[in-house]
Amino acid sequence: MPEVHETDFIIVGAGVAGLRAAIGLASDRARVLVVTKEALAESNTWYAQGGIAVALSGDEDVALHLDDTVNAGDGLVNREAARVLVEEGPLRVDELLRWGTDFDREGGRLMLTREGAHSRNRILHAHGDATGAEIARSLLRHARAIPHITLLEWTTTVSLDLHDGAVTGVTLVDREGRITHARARAVLLASGGAGQVYSDTTNPAVTTGDGIAMAWSAGAEISDMEFYQFHPTALSLPGVQRFLLSEALRGEGAWLRNSCGERFMERYHPLLELAPRDIVARAITREGMGPAGEQLPVFLDMRHVTKIDLVARFPGISRFLAEHGLQLRRDLIPVRPAAHYLMGGIRTDVSGRTSLPRLYAAGEAACTGVHGANRLASNSLLEGLVFGARAAEVMRDESPLPQLPPPEAPQPSPTQDHFAVLRQRIERVMWEKAGLLRDAEGLRAAQAELAEIGRAIPVTLDRAGIEVRNLHTCGDLIVAAALAREESRGAHFRNDFPRRDDARFPKHSVQRRDSIAFENF
Numbered sequence: 001m002p003e004v005h006e007t008d009f010i011i012v013g014a015g016v017a018g019l020r021a022a023i024g025l026a027s028d029r030a031r032v033l034v035v036t037k038e039a040l041a042e043s044n045t046w047y048a049q050g051g052i053a054v055a056l057s058g059d060e061d062v063a064l065h066l067d068d069t070v071n072a073g074d075g076l077v078n079r080e081a082a083r084v085l086v087e088e089g090p091l092r093v094d095e096l097l098r099w100g101t102d103f104d105r106e107g108g109r110l111m112l113t114r115e116g117a118h119s120r121n122r123i124l125h126a127h128g129d130a131t132g133a134e135i136a137r138s139l140l141r142h143a144r145a146i147p148h149i150t151l152l153e154w155t156t157t158v159s160l161d162l163h164d165g166a167v168t169g170v171t172l173v174d175r176e177g178r179i180t181h182a183r184a185r186a187v188l189l190a191s192g193g194a195g196q197v198y199s200d201t202t203n204p205a206v207t208t209g210d211g212i213a214m215a216w217s218a219g220a221e222i223s224d225m226e227f228y229q230f231h232p233t234a235l236s237l238p239g240v241q242r243f244l245l246s247e248a249l250r251g252e253g254a255w256l257r258n259s260c261g262e263r264f265m266e267r268y269h270p271l272l273e274l275a276p277r278d279i280v281a282r283a284i285t286r287e288g289m290g291p292a293g294e295q296l297p298v299f300l301d302m303r304h305v306t307k308i309d310l311v312a313r314f315p316g317i318s319r320f321l322a323e324h325g326l327q328l329r330r331d332l333i334p335v336r337p338a339a340h341y342l343m344g345g346i347r348t349d350v351s352g353r354t355s356l357p358r359l360y361a362a363g364e365a366a367c368t369g370v371h372g373a374n375r376l377a378s379n380s381l382l383e384g385l386v387f388g389a390r391a392a393e394v395m396r397d398e399s400p401l402p403q404l405p406p407p408e409a410p411q412p413s414p415t416q417d418h419f420a421v422l423r424q425r426i427e428r429v430m431w432e433k434a435g436l437l438r439d440a441e442g443l444r445a446a447q448a449e450l451a452e453i454g455r456a457i458p459v460t461l462d463r464a465g466i467e468v469r470n471l472h473t474c475g476d477l478i479v480a481a482a483l484a485r486e487e488s489r490g491a492h493f494r495n496d497f498p499r500r501d502d503a504r505f506p507k508h509s510v511q512r513r514d515s516i517a518f519e520n521f
């Protein structure tokens with residue numbers, strides 16, 4: 001019989017949302033268990049380069065941040081969630097400053113930069129292009145000083161434990177294959193997105209949609225999975241990982257050029273290189289398509305930007321480029337889009353409540369509708385902070401669990417070793433058929449291939465197998481929602497329905513067991 005650990009709260013994921021929630025929950029001496037499947041420094045948060053958007057100069061600034069968030073979201077932003085984000089954002093950032101987060105300053109004043117679709121400079125950054133890492137470091141330092149928080153690394157969450165329809169804890173497996181259960185009066189899924197569902201992604205290998213897939217298997221509602229944001233500018237060099245080239249580069253003046261050397265964004269949007277992310281990503285894709293379907297290079301050009309020291313402003317990016325013989329101030333940098341951020345996820349209200357009792361979600365794993373169909377640049381770290389803190393506030397009110405029978409032990413099939421092949425098949429079919437440009441024929445083909453792959457995935461306690469199963473579930477959810485949304489909006493573009501259709505689809509997709517509906521929230 002596996003061991004059962006009793007605690008007050010369980011948080012799956014140790015990125016910005018999970019850590020901020022842990023700090024909130026532990027403030028009244030509750031015991032909090034934070035579980036992460038790798039080292040603490042391996043969440044998507046650590047890779048966030050550009051910054052954190054926040055309106056620090058009063059009401060007018062907050063109202064403009066709200067407008068920009070709503071406009072970028074292409075008619076689908078949940079206004080209440082966006083209002084909460086921009087209004088509570090400054091409080092959460094003040095808190096970070098008090099906790100020692102070292103944002104970049106000039107003459108003692110916080111430096112603010114700009115990114116796509118922002119109407120003013122409101123993006124804080126740290127150590128140039130290492131904003132996520134600095135925020136995560138300061139949250140971790142704070143969390144480590146609180147004795148009621150237990151940080152459990154290298155432990156994979158297999159599934160949610162249920163009793164009478166309520167979530168009562170999680171099943172865990174450690175690196176040695178030991179299974180345990182943890183029980184708590186509430187569980188928060190803050191396990192990030194699912195970038196690894198695509199072959200080309202800016203996300204680290206750990207982003208396998210674990211929380212979303214577990215919530216779905218437990219019966220929770222999932223929303224807006226058709227909206228996967230593709231970052232326009234990932235480094236595009238053969239054999240090199242799709243390294244993120246922050247939107248802040250364009251914020252500091254970078255241009256985009258096609259293979260003829262032409263600056264092309266004026267044909268796509270009046271904001272040029274600082275247009276909303278979905279528009280820039282599709283423009284790059286189109287400019288990079290040769291007449292016979294061959295791929296043409298598209299470049300980021302910063303050679304004309306002489307007003308700042310590019311190496312000092314972008315040290316991490318400069319270092320990575322230098323390893324590949326490139327310099328921002330000297331070279332054209334080849335780029336193309338890559339999967340970056342999932343607007344959809346586990347449907348929650350603005351306090352992180354899901355459709356299942358005692359289950360909460362926050363950050364990229366959740367879908368409050370705050371980003372609508374397309375997230376405004378640098379709103380995601382803020383989202384993690386604001387909604388992580390809010391989830392903690394309401395989770396506290398959950399009553400203690402009643403006496404429960406022992407949880408059921410999982411029954412795995414013998415481990416198989418073909419998970420890497422299955423994972424590659426999922427990534428490839430998703431990129432080719434359910435990526436930036438979609439149509440019904442491709443999506444149906446993806447659905448058929450995913451069904452075949454699904455039959456080959458065994459019940460397993462092997463981490464690689466669990467991740468493949470989770471990616472498969474997320475792929476299925478993305479494809480089903482993309483097929484159902486017969487229009488183009490934000491990050492979701494259908495070649496066969498190229499226009500936004502406000503008569504049929506001004507709503508969020510909601511997937512439940514055997515149905516998909518479009519609803520307001």
Ligand code: SIN
Nearest residue numbers: 049050246247377378
């Ligand atoms: C970037 O630095 O371009 C990424 C920021 C974001 O995804 O908001």
